[in-house]
Amino acid sequence: MTSPFRLGGDLAIDRIGFGAMRLPQNNPGEPARDAESGRAVLRRAVDLGVNHIDTADFYRSEDHSVRANTLIREALAPYPYDLVIATKVGPIFGPGGPRQATPAELRLQVEANLQSLGLDRLDLVYLRIGRNEPPHGESLAERFEALAALREEGLIRHLGISNVDLGHLTEARTIAPVVAVQNNFHITNRDETAVLDACAQDGIAFVPFFPLGGGRADTDDPGLVKVAGRHGATVYQIALAWLLALSPVTLAIPGTGSAAHLEENLAARWISLTEEDLADLA
Structure with a gap:
């Protein structure tokens, strides 16, 4: 099993956490999930040692009947001391499609997360820019400054950035400490390796969103299939184990609304990949 990662130097977390995006709804256009099933998955995750949950106030079903933050509060509050x-x-x-919040709107979003989670301070807040590909050349300074001010007020403990390139990381770090970067990265999409390397150099957590490809990873990849067979594991477990083996700063946050898939994902933390395995996965 991997050693805990110290997020921001002070928060010890297991390197496999839980992503809450799929709790309210599995995929766009599909019905809302059963709320009690979501609460049960969250409680089971904590029972199995998960102490890092990744969420957002905008993680909700399309009819707004089920919201991830509400499920987290209902299932887990009062929260475990180490969560x-x-x-x-x-x-x-x-109605006009997604847009980026203004600095003033970012405060409202932070306050909405505090209220929906039932917290006085948020452990980690990412500024997410763009959609699933980093918008190169776009400044994040004004927006990150707004979050840095909220950190100074005590509403946020640590700051991160999401869907960014190296320029964004450099720019953000001139404003306030960055403890985590969350980018699209998985075993069959390694485009963000340069950002990962920069994070590793300075001990910044690198937290892939879509760690299993968001349903789009090539699970028929011969290397994945070969290594999975060698370990008696699923290709998804090997994909997670590969992320953890890649660098000591990588954190995995696979998400699911299924207790069985949750247990499968978490079992990946017991898989130790050999040099032969890593060569096959290269």
């Missing part, structure tokens, strides 16, 4: 809840702000979803 770290990370959330993200930035996107606003409206």
Whole structure:
């Protein structure tokens, strides 16, 4: 099993956490999930040692009947002393499509997360920009400054950035400490390796969203299939184990609304990949 990662130097978290995006609804256009099933998955995750949950106030079913933050509060509050809840702000979803929040709107989003989670301070808040590909050349300074001010007020403990390139990371770090970066990265999409390397150099957590490809990873990859067979594991477990083996700063946050899938994902933390395995996965 991997050693805990010290997020921001002070929060010890297991390197496999839980992503809450799929709790309210599995995929766009599908019905809302059963709320009690979501609460049961969250309680089971904590029972199995998860102490890092990644969420957002905008993680909700399309009919707004089921919301991830509400499920987290109902299932887990009062929260375990060592539970770290990370959330993200930035996107606003409206009739005209998604847009980026203004600095003033970011405060409202932070306050909405505090209220829906029932917290006085958020452990980690990511500024999320763009959609699933980093918007190169776009400054995040004004928006990150707004979050840095909220950190100074005591509403946020640590700051992160999401869906960013190296330029964004450099820019953000001139404003306030960055303890985590969350980008699209998985075993069959390694485009963000340069950002991962920069994070590793300075001990910044690198937290892939879509760690299993968001349903789009090539699970027929011969290397994945070969290594999975060698370990008697699923290709998804090997994909998670590979992320953890790649660098000591990588954290995995696979999400699911299924207790069985949750247990399968968490079992990946017991898989130790050999040099032969890593060569096959290269």
